[in-house]
Amino acid sequence: MSLHVASEMQWLHSVLPQILRSGRLLDNYEETQLSSFKVLSIDVEPIGIDEAYMMTLCYRASIRFEYAGQLALKKMIVKKSPVLPPDMYNKLQFDVMFYNEISFYTEILPMIQQLAQGNFAAPKYYHSERQAQAALIVLEDFGTAGWRITEDRYGLSLEHAVIAVKYLGKFHGFGYAIKQQQPQRFALLCSKLKESRFNRSELPAAWQLKHEAIHKRMLQSVFKHQPQLDKKFIEHFYVLTSDYLSYGRQRVAPREPLATLCHGDYLRNNVAYKYNELGEPLDIMMFDYQTMRLCSPMVDLCVFLSLSILADVRYAHFDALFDAYGDALFASYKQHAQQSLPAYLNRETLLKEYVRHLPYAITIASFFLAEMVEPRKEALEELVSDMTDQQIIEQAMTKGGELVDQEVAHQLKELYELCQKHHVHIADDIDMSTWADKALNDYCYLIK
Known part of the structure; x- marks a missing residue:
């Protein structure tokens, strides 16, 4: 599945304000400062199958933006379901798999973090979508915090x-x-x-x-x-x-x-x-x-x-x-x-x-x-x-x-x-x- 970089950049531009308003992008978000949010640049880098065995499309996104007069950089991982014929998409259970992952980040992980007093290592969740024959999830790029997959x-x-x-x-x-x-x-x-x-x-x-x-x-x-x-x-x-x-x-x-x-x-x-x-x-x-x-x-x-x-x-x-x-x-x-x-x-x-x-x-x-x-x-x-x-x-x-x-x-x-x-x-x-x-x-x- 080839990555259409321009399309992904356009999509990220459109969804970032929604992530901002959710309070997940910045800890100090205030509704009164929404108009100050400006995306300055987005860089997209595909994650290839040479890095890990994957059935999904994954890429890293580096996003530079301005908020309340301050410059910021966030690095994210975007994981999307592949484009497949409907029967194959359903047989491979992509809708179910993304449903489970979204459920974990939105409902199960908060319980674990509460129990662990925030000390359970897991990527930060930003955003997700599920539609007919398509799904995606956006997480932090944990590589920026020093985590990496083994060689x-x-x-x-x-x-x-x-x-x-x-x-x-x-x-x-x-x-x-x-x-x-x-x-x-x-x-x-x-x-x-x-x-x-x-x-x-x-x-x-x-x-x-x-x-x-x-x-x-x-x-x-x-x-x-x-x-x-x-x-x-x-x-x-x-x-x-x-x-x-x-x-x-x-x-x-x-x-x-x-x-x-x-x-x-x-x-x-x-x-x-x-x-x-x-x-x-x-x-x-x-x-x-x-x-x-x-x-x-x-x-x-x-x-x-x-x-x-x-x-x-x-x-x-x-x-x-x-x-x-x-x-x-x-x-x-x-x-x-x-x-x-x-x-x-x-x-x-x-x-x-x-x-x-x-x-x-x-x-x-x-x-x-x-x-x-x-x-x-x-x-x-x-x-x-x-x-x-x-x-x-x-x-x-x-x-x-x-x-x-x-x-x-x-x-x-x-x-x-x-x-x-x-x-x-x-x-x-x-x-x-x-x-x-x-x-x-x-x-x-x-x-x-």
């Missing part, structure tokens, strides 16, 4: 991982504290969130074809790189995760008492770090709340460790990472709920929950890790329209190369070991009756 697209260091899981535990602690202190308001906010990934009857045809190919590749990878794993376990995993939508829908469904507010897509692309002068990570914040949902907190933790951390860090330091997350969650809850931990918030319960959700994260990693290792160069419109079925299958089976194959296979090894150690059945609470027979037949055919 590594995957395989983050142990130092990055520890900071990330601690922040995530703190965030989940906020959710549990709000749930305990204001249960009715918590329930109301969560009821407004919409499922943005699995709330559909079918995947777009190209995505379904890709999923089937990647599922086959995952099977081939584990037989090649982890041949010692129990074959019945591999068969069980294959059958369980074969129906991407049905399995995913059930696995992310909220189950009490552990359901809380979750980011839904917590990975390198959606977090930014601050660094010291030596380049060491000091702090982290997350953004892109389009997949916000009420679900198990282990959805977020599993996805981060599966997609952003490789086995050399994750496997070697799993206990330390899990404990760092848990300690941060427990401390956050006790501080903000002002009471001791409930019985269900303990390490063993969370660990079993992690293992139950790990197959979900592995399926996500098998789908998206290749995009991190070998980023696409096409715009979304080109990606969904120009590839033949054979090209889709070939790319799904090879993209990211041996690194992806080895990593996904190792994740299955980790899953197997955790299941054995903690006596967890990965199909707990999952009804496979609508797809198990077909998936088992497919599995038997593939291993002949």
Whole structure:
């Protein structure tokens, strides 16, 4: 999707007075000074897919203006839905995703900031719009405050991982504290969130074809790189995760008492770090709340460790990472709920929950890790329209190369070991009756 700079500049000129009147642009805004507001210049810089995997159009805007006789500069990020045919726009759930993100910034984040006394790191919200087949949101450019996305697209260091899981535990602690202190308001906010990934009857045809190919590749990878794993376990995993939508829908469904507010897509692309002068990570914040949902907190933790951390860090330091997350969650809850931990918030319960959700994260990693290792160069419109079925299958089976194959296979090894150690059945609470027979037949055919 090409950026029409002149059109975006014109649109920003028209919307800035509205942002000013909302009180979000300047803390000292007064209605009597509105006429003094003059936009002096606007510079627009596209954010390319080489910087991060994105399905939206994003750009940075530097806005110089005058207000009450004072000069000012604001830098913003504008995120817009892509221009797509209506059926594809709806199938890819863009309206739902922007609805969730807007809901987070306008309703959920203010509650968290109140609880955290303004100390929860998140981009400042300026403006949003939702129309038929189009949506946008305007946020502060957090890069001006020293935040930046990691140069590594995957395989983050142990130092990055520890900071990330601690922040995530703190965030989940906020959710549990709000749930305990204001249960009715918590329930109301969560009821407004919409499922943005699995709330559909079918995947777009190209995505379904890709999923089937990647599922086959995952099977081939584990037989090649982890041949010692129990074959019945591999068969069980294959059958369980074969129906991407049905399995995913059930696995992310909220189950009490552990359901809380979750980011839904917590990975390198959606977090930014601050660094010291030596380049060491000091702090982290997350953004892109389009997949916000009420679900198990282990959805977020599993996805981060599966997609952003490789086995050399994750496997070697799993206990330390899990404990760092848990300690941060427990401390956050006790501080903000002002009471001791409930019985269900303990390490063993969370660990079993992690293992139950790990197959979900592995399926996500098998789908998206290749995009991190070998980023696409096409715009979304080109990606969904120009590839033949054979090209889709070939790319799904090879993209990211041996690194992806080895990593996904190792994740299955980790899953197997955790299941054995903690006596967890990965199909707990999952009804496979609508797809198990077909998936088992497919599995038997593939291993002949």
